[in-house]
Amino acid sequence: MSSALISPLLRYEDVCISFGAGRREKFAVSHLNLEIGVGERVALVGESGSGKTLTALAPLRLEPEGAKVTGRILWNANQSSASVDLVGLPMQDIRDIRGREIAMVFQEPMTALNPLFTVGNQIVEAVQVYQPLISKADSMSAAIELLKKTGIVQPEKRFHSYPHQLSGGQRQRAMIAMALACKPRLLIADEPTTALDVSLRLQILDLLKELQAESQGDGGMAILLITHDLNMVKHFAQRVAVLNQGNLMEVGSTKQIFEHPSDPYTKSLVNSKPVREIAPVMPLAPVLLKADQLSVSYPDAESSTWFQKQARNLVLRKVGFELKQGQTIGVIGESGSGKTTLGMAVLGLLGDSAARITGQVNVLGDDWQQLKPVERRMLRSSLQVIFQDPFGSLSPRMNVMQIVSEGLDIHFPGLSPTERESRVLDMLREVGIDRTALQRYPHEFSGGQRQRIAIARALILKPQILVLDEPTSALDVSIQKQVLALLAELQKKYNLAYLLISHDLAVIRAMSHEVMVLKEGRVVEFGDTETLISDPRQIYTKELFAAAELV
Numbered sequence: 171m172s173s174a175l176i177s178p179l180l181r182y183e184d185v186c187i188s189f190g191a192g193r194r195e196k197f198a199v200s201h202l203n204l205e206i207g208v209g210e211r212v213a214l215v216g217e218s219g220s221g222k223t224l225t226a227l228a229p230l231r232l233e234p235e236g237a238k239v240t241g242r243i244l245w246n247a248n249q250s251s252a253s254v255d256l257v258g259l260p261m262q263d264i265r266d267i268r269g270r271e272i273a274m275v276f277q278e279p280m281t282a283l284n285p286l287f288t289v290g291n292q293i294v295e296a297v298q299v300y301q302p303l304i305s306k307a308d309s310m311s312a313a314i315e316l317l318k319k320t321g322i323v324q325p326e327k328r329f330h331s332y333p334h335q336l337s338g339g340q341r342q343r344a345m346i347a348m349a350l351a352c353k354p355r356l357l358i359a360d361e362p363t364t365a366l367d368v369s370l371r372l373q374i375l376d377l378l379k380e381l382q383a384e385s386q387g388d389g390g391m392a393i394l395l396i397t398h399d400l401n402m403v404k405h406f407a408q409r410v411a412v413l414n415q416g417n418l419m420e421v422g423s424t425k426q427i428f429e430h431p432s433d434p435y436t437k438s439l440v441n442s443k444p445v446r447e448i449a450p451v452m453p454l455a456p457v458l459l460k461a462d463q464l465s466v467s468y469p470d471a472e473s474s475t476w477f478q479k480q481a482r483n484l485v486l487r488k489v490g491f492e493l494k495q496g497q498t499i500g501v502i503g504e505s506g507s508g509k510t511t512l513g514m515a516v517l518g519l520l521g522d523s524a525a526r527i528t529g530q531v532n533v534l535g536d537d538w539q540q541l542k543p544v545e546r547r548m549l550r551s552s553l554q555v556i557f558q559d560p561f562g563s564l565s566p567r568m569n570v571m572q573i574v575s576e577g578l579d580i581h582f583p584g585l586s587p588t589e590r591e592s593r594v595l596d597m598l599r600e601v602g603i604d605r606t607a608l609q610r611y612p613h614e615f616s617g618g619q620r621q622r623i624a625i626a627r628a629l630i631l632k633p634q635i636l637v638l639d640e641p642t643s644a645l646d647v648s649i650q651k652q653v654l655a656l657l658a659e660l661q662k663k664y665n666l667a668y669l670l671i672s673h674d675l676a677v678i679r680a681m682s683h684e685v686m687v688l689k690e691g692r693v694v695e696f697g698d699t700e701t702l703i704s705d706p707r708q709i710y711t712k713e714l715f716a717a718a719e720l721v
Contacts, residue, residue, distance in 0.1 A: 177248040178205040179392050180229060180272075180356060185241035185257075187224050187233060187416075198224050199416045202241070206356065208248065209390035211382070213403040213424075215439070216413035217646040218617050222396045225413070226358050229256050230272055231264045245271070269299055273349035277361035279341035283333040289344045290329030293317070296351035316347040321377055337505055339370040343377070350381060353391075357382075360396040368673050368718040369504050371399075375406045398646045400440065404428060412436045442647040444654050444680035449662045451497045451683055458667045459493040459516065459553075459635050463529035466511050466520065466691075482526065485511045487691040489529075493635065496661065498668040500682030500699065502675065502714065507688040509671045513637050516669060517555055518546060534634065551581045554628035558640035560620035564612040570623055571608040574598065577631045597626045601656060618649035622656070629660065638670045642677060654680055675718035679703055687711050 187199040199221040206212050214222050227233045229243050243256040245267065256264065276282040284292060293313035298304060304312070310329070317325035320343040333341055342362060349357060359378065363371040378393060385391035395407060403410055403424065410427040412419040412435070419433040431437045466486040486508045493499050501509050514520050516531055518538045531538045533553055538546065557563040564573055574594045578585055585593070595605050601622040612620055621641065628636060641657070642650040654677065660666060672678055678685055678699065685702050687695040687710070694708045706712045 177208045178244075179208045179210075179246070179248060180206040180394075181242075181244040181247035182225070183242040183244065185225075185228065185239065185243060187221065187228060188238050188240075189236055197416055198237070199228075199413075202416075202418055204411055204418060204421065205247070206392050206394050208355075209382070209392055211379075211393045211395065211406060211408045213395045213397060213407035213410045214413060215397060215400065215403055215410060217398060217439075217648060219415065220413040221416040222398075222413055223360055226274070226360050226394065226396045229356075229358070230268050230274060231256065231259075231261065232274075269296060269349075269352045269354065271352075271354055272356045272358065273352060273354035275342075275345050275349050275357065275359045275362045279338075279345040280333060282345060283341060285333055288330050288332055289336065289341075290314070290317075290331075293329075293344070293348045293351055296348045300352035313347070313351070316351055317344065319381070320344070320347045320350075321373065322347075339373070339505055342370075342374060346374070346377065346381075353385070356392045356394065358394045358396070361398075362395075363397075363399070363402065368675065369714060371402060372405070372717045375402065379406070400428075400442075400647060412439065439648065442651050444651055444676050446680045447655065447658050448498065448681060448683065449496065451494055455494040455496055457492045457494055458534055459669065460491070460532040461512075461516065461529065462490050462532075464489045464512075464515060464531060465528045466508075466515055467526045469524055485525075485691050486515065489688075489691075489693055491686060491693075491696070493667050493669060495634070495667055496665045497684070498661070498670050498682045500670045500672060500678035500685045501688060502672060502678055502685060503688035504673075504714070506690070508691040509673075509688055510639065511691075512688070513555070513639050513669065513671050517553065517637055518550075548581075551577070551631040552633050553635045553637070554631060554633040555637040555639060556621075556624050556628050556641045559644050560617060560624045561612060561644075563624055564620060564627075566612055569609050569611050570598070570603070573612075573623060574627045574630055577627065581631055593630060594626075597630045598623075600629070600660070601626045616649070617645050618653060621645060621649075621653055625653075625656065625660070629664075632664075633666070635667045635669070638668055638672075640672055641670075643672070643674060650677070657681065675703070675715060687714065 182202045182204045185199060185202040186197055188195050188197045190196055202225060214225060216222050224233055228239050233239060239257050241257065245254050245256050246252040290313050293316055294309045297309045297312045314325045314329050317328060322328050322340055322343050328336065328340065336344065363374050382391050382393060397403060407424050410424050411421045412433065414435045419435050427436060428440055431440055464486060465484065465488055467482040467484045469482055489512060491499060501512060503509050515527060520527060533549055536549060541549065571594060574597060575590050578590050578593060598605065598607065603619065603622055603626065615623065642653050645653060658681065661668060670678065670681055682699045684697060685699050686693055689710050695702060695706060695711050703715060706715055
């Protein structure tokens with residue numbers, strides 16, 4: 171679809187978004203000029219701090235407190251008589267546009283959804299905004315129909331569920347249902363699939379396309395997609411706008427941007443793919459971590475009654491593997507396949523929950539289940555974890571010195587303050603963080619820098635095994651490439667063993683010696699990475715890899 175033939179619906183004219191005043195004024199978005207056409211799918215891409223989310227929030231006047239927006243954001247830009255400038259519009263009029271004409275799907279549905287109300291009631295509220303005279307029964311029926319349309323199984327049942335009772339994919343679908351309740355002419359989707367696995371990403375993108383095709387009105391619903399996932403952009407967008415540090419670098423058709431980018435920044439962004447630079451595993455490398463017939467189950471609250479014993483839901487089913495020194499085993503599978511449960515079981519972090527664990531997990535030859543608490547605590551320095559969200563896993567109340575040295579205080583309490591600081595500085599230097607960071611707090615760093623601090627915190631105890639739980643999924647593609655290169659370099663230097671949990675096939679391919687494919691808690695395939703990816707045998711694995719190639 172040629173942009174010249176599209177009637178503009180939303181137009182940014184010389185839009186600037188800044189914080190502060192006078193000499194301290196900092197521009198997050200500078201002189202942005204961009205159009206979104208009626209019925210068009212436009213992707214706004216760029217790294218963290220590029221101004222993507224601020225650009226998306228500005229039309230709805232949801233920018234953070236203290237932000238100053240100048241320029242014009244024209245709504246109904248194709249109709250001069252009906253065109254309005256959203257920047258200067260009174261808030262009462264903006265509220266009339268929110269949801270009714272412009273709706274938004276936020277990145278994290280667990281944060282955006284109210285935990286105190288059922289999903290159905292929240293959608294009903296949105297339906298009643300669009301149709302204030304509708305009866306309660308009809309609004310409930312409309313909400314259930316929206317849940318059904320977005321692909322949620324048993325919508326009548328899920329109508330009465332609270333957000334925490336739904337999976338990540340279901341919550342995101344519920345958010346989309348709520349956004350579509352008012353039949354908006356523009357849907358702004360801010361990183362709508364970041365926390366989802368590859369098959370769910372593909373489903374959500376296809377769902378948005380289908381709902382756009384079904385939308386009625388002059389030309390159909392337009393979609394502005396905010397993302398840093400370039401594979402997703404290829405699959406979804408008709409036109410791409412590239413932002414870098416608040417500046418619009420270039421705009422063009424998806425094909426043009428990916429095949430013939432003109433700006434150097436866009437070229438570097440398009441070419442930021444993980445590179446496979448792992449060392450081979452030594453033939454006689456010792457086994458550091460071993461799972462044998464490992465099963466994990468939880469009580470099934472929905473099936474329990476007063477008259478029968480509570481049933482249990484098997485999350486992990488007789489999983490077995492051996493992780494050798496210097497080796498990486500990648501674990502891939504859909505949401506609910508048991509990936510995170512496997513990681514938590516290996517780390518010994520399920521013992522105090524309602525989980526029932528059978529089978530064995532051996533760490534450096536010792537069985538986790540048989541160890542006394544004191545013995546397990548001593549062994550923990552050899553087995554560390556790096557979590558998905560570097561901001562959520564770092565305490566906002568502690569500075570970098572306190573965060574990185576916390577493990578030393580527990581496992582090496584005899585160190586003097588000078589020795590402790592020396593070890594922290596050496597470790598920060600290893601991961602590329604300057605000593606000036608010691609007294610700074612997590613919020614003062616970028617996502618990539620926070621993840622480097624998390625890596626330093628884990629490695630300062632000189633572990634032999636690291637569990638990497640989606641270590642780069644929250645990062646931009648170029649930062650992701652840097653962090654993966656760092657992890658590969660550290661593995662070679664210290665002969666580390668990695669259990670890498672990820673839904674990103676590119677990350678698995680770049681980092682793993684072997685791949686374990688999980689489905690409903692079972693291992694359906696296990697083997698050499700290159701062999702398994704190029705020639706998967708199971709239908710489930712083929713579908714999973716095919717979806718990963720598309721998004």
